[in-house]
Amino acid sequence: MVTVAFDNDKYLQMQSAHIRDRIAQFGGKLYLEFGGKLYDDNHASRVLPGFQPDSKLRMLLQIKDQVEMVIAINADDIEKNKVRGDLGITYDRDVIRLIDIFRGFGLYVSSVVLTRFHDQPIAKAFQARLEGLGIKVYHHYNIAGYPSDTAHIVSDEGFGKNDYIETTRSLVVVTAPGPGSGKLATCLSQLYHEHKRGNTAGYAKFETFPIWNLSINHPVNLAYEAATADLNDVNMIDPFHLDAYGVTTVNYNRDVEAFPVLVAIFEKILGRCPYKSPTDMGVNMAGNCIVDDEATRQASRQEIIRRYYEALCDQKKGKNVDEAIRKLELLMKKAGVTPDARKVVAAALQRAEETGDAAAAMELPDGRIVTGKTSDILGASSALLLNALKALGGMPSDLHLISPVALDPIQHLKVDHLGNRNPRLHTDETLIALSISAATNPMAEYAMEQLSKLRGCEVHSSVILSQVDERTFKRLGVNLTCEPRYVG
Secondary structure, three states: OOOOOEOHHHHHHHHHHHHHHHHHHOOOOEEEEEOOOOOOOHHHHHHOOOOOOOHHHHHHHOOHHHEEEEEEEEHHHHHOOOEEOOOOEEHHHHHHHHHHHHHHOOOEEEEEEEEOOOOOHHHHHHHHHHHHOOOEEEEOOOOOOOOOOHHHHOOOOOHHHOOOOOOOOOEEEEEOOOOOOOHHHHHHHHHHHHHHOOOOOEEEEEOOOOOOOOOOOOHHHHHHHHHOHHHOOOEEEOHHHHHHHOOOOEEEHHHHHHHHHHHHHHHHHHOOOOOOOHHHHEOOOHHHHEOOHHHHHHHHHHHHHHHHHHHHHHHHOOOOOHHHHHHHHHHHHHHOOOHHHOHHHHHHHHHHHHHOOOEEEEEOOOOOEEEEEOOOOEOHHHHHHHHHHHHHOOOOOOOOOOOHHHHHHHHHHHHHHOOOOOOOEOHHHHHHHHHHHOOOOHHHHHHHOOHHHHOOOEEEEOOOOOHHHHHHHHHOOOEEEEOOOOOO
């Protein structure tokens, strides 16, 4: 059973109150750079059990009358069709998705800014699409010498050539579909333009990880390093905070390295820097809302192992992740954990050895382990899915949930019409067949009702899964890992 380790309600109240205080500190106008995922922060929900994936969005809803959203996207990323890895969609599509989500929750999306813009054709086409949806679009440009040449950056030829984004509310949240989108530069550019206009405004940063008031080697912070192993981010003691206040806090290398430059930019824009350290810039209260430290540690150790398996599979697929794997092995050692701590691994490998074919295992919310094997009809993942639903519903393990009336036509379509030599059902096809059977079979209908209980369950496969099966498990909210090998 998953132990709730994070007080989400306390977090919503504490975080929104802290942001209000920061707005007041800067005279009623704050540009808030939002790092990480604003809407679907599944990493945070995995390492902080009890943290809801949409918590940050819900926090903003508590002060939504003060909020307007500006979404930054790198025009080069649009041109390259850069894909958001966790969702499998391009950054430009994700901007549209985020606009719809934010508006659906009643948040005001005022504009999109195309950063590093230089008349890229696909970016211009995307701008036309946004404007057709009634979204204002602004341009920010490459600035020679950014971020080190502060004299040039803070001038009419630097930030001065960027469009000024018209905003009307006291809290301007600058978010993006992914890293490298130019959120910080957008905020600083706006401060420059506000100052030129005689307006008072400030800047702050919202970044959930690393959690500044936990130790540098706390598993939560190590799990953040694991999540960014391919980016070479590392946690650091904030030397500026330690020097200014004599207090040890944790930040990460990019913010610490960039801080002297930010100080220089602030001094040129405002005449002084309002912060003494990178930690000062942050507004994250997550560390104050952990209610079960040991459960958080255990969840974070599991996340590090999952990231390790993900990197091993990426290596098998031909990606250059050797350095990331070495880093993840070091992080596992720091966290005092090995892959053996993931219970479903041994269960899946044992089942595969017994059957001589691909197999998979799932840990249910109550700690039970169920497995699935490959058969003539079902792939191992499909068998596992059905076995898990039967276990969750208290049904006999030998019960047949899918009627041949639903099964045979799908296999006939795959083999005889679509040219697939493998008649076994993938997980999505299995769920379709189950839903068809549910129309006439009450037990199949009852099994369908168990699907929501799979969210957060742990799964391991003895082989790398197809994109179809991987995508289905992701949509079900299952935490999936695979052995770094293919079938055969």
